[in-house]
Amino acid sequence: PSANLKAKAATEGAFSSLLLGLGGVALLVGGVGVANTMIISVLERRFEIGLRRSTGATRGQIRGQFVTESLLLSGLGGTAGIALGAAATAVYALTNDIPWVIPLWAVTGGFGATLVIGTVAGLYPAVRASRLSPTLALHSA
Numbered sequence: 001p002s003a004n005l006k007a008k009a010a011t012e013g014a015f016s017s018l019l020l021g022l023g024g025v026a027l028l029v030g031g032v033g034v035a036n037t038m039i040i041s042v043l044e045r046r047f048e049i050g051l052r053r054s055t056g057a058t059r060g061q062i063r064g065q066f067v068t069e070s071l072l073l074s075g076l077g078g079t080a081g082i083a084l085g086a087a088a089t090a091v092y093a094l095t096n097d098i099p100w101v102i103p104l105w106a107v108t109g110g111f112g113a114t115l116v117i118g119t120v121a122g123l124y125p126a127v128r129a130s131r132l133s134p135t136l137a138l139h140s141a
Contacts, residue, residue: 023110030077031117038070038125042132049129050137059130066129070122071115078114082107 042049049062086102093100 026081027113027117030074030114031121034070034074034077034118035121035124037073038066038122039128041069042066042125042129045129046132046137046140049132050134050140053132053134054138062130063126066126067119067122070118070125074114074118074121075111078111078118081114082111085110 052062053059089102090100
């Protein structure tokens, strides 16, 4: 029996590591998606950025706008991920007649990681937007 218990513990540990790795890859892919979306947003909104800068908006305000947008984008994605994960857990629990439990630390940790990834992914596009020259941005439109 002790060999069976050791094998079960090793299997559960490997499964947990696999799921954590998969979650890390999903966060990385999500971060790349948010960064690409924000870069495209900066490129498409050059005129708006130039107009705001020429009417008195500071570089910090432009950075803040784009970081806030990336946080909103990643927060919505994180909320959708939590909802889909909860739904999948509920379906699995109901089909196997086991209690449906989602630890609070898993939800808050996942959502917190999503917000951190969203902030980091939005920093480069935000800095890039804030460095646009108002005259060149208005001229390019």
